[in-house]
Amino acid sequence: DQQVKQNSPSLSVQEGRISILNCDYTNSMFDYFLWYKKYPAEGPTFLISISSIKDKNEDGRFTVFLNKSAKHLSLHIVPSQPGDSAVYFCAASAVGGGADGLTFGKGTHLIIQP
Amino acid sequence: DARVTQTPRHKVTEMGQEVTMRCQPILGHNTVFWYRQTMMQGLELLAYFRNRAPLDDSGMPKDRFSAEMPDATLATLKIQPSEPRDSAVYFCASGLVREQYFGPGTRLTVT
Incomplete structure (x- = not known):
């Protein structure tokens, strides 16, 4: 039972355009959502997060949108750059007092084309 | 630049042998996690510690x-x-609040 789903295994976007990565979840107890970026042979790198009390969080070129009623979140990257080519993981955690174990999606491989 | 470190980075061993992976969390982080990544299952939480x-x-x-x-x-x-089914990349992560910071991983191959 996959509680966090990233239905697009890969996505190809032209440099300078917007990249939109999607993620769906099923567990209503999730209250915090994170996006990680991963290059080959490296660990996941934290990108941006959002609490369930918000519907948008922005950090530079990265914006995460949360639609609680649809149990859906998306990561927007504008403008896309060649260095953004990586695997992006959506992750979620349930209500807790601090850092708690994350449930990850299977990832989306983003390819930025010149 | 605070980072999580893991050793060894790569380990090849024969079935039946003992394997020990080590992690140094970021100083001041009170929660440490172990995850495993495989092609089939993706990233899965194995265990975690607080304080x-x-x-x-x-x-x-x-x-x-x-x-x-x-x-x-x-x-x-x-x-x-x-x-052999333990072959995977094992990641350690540490955190203080909701965000977690990952180490580079240990790639384990069991033959």
């Missing part, structure tokens, strides 16, 4: 896996005996 006390190890096969935090600067994950 060195185990909080959850339900993701770990307990007959062969064990996780400990001897002190605040060292977390270990041990597999004994190892099996």
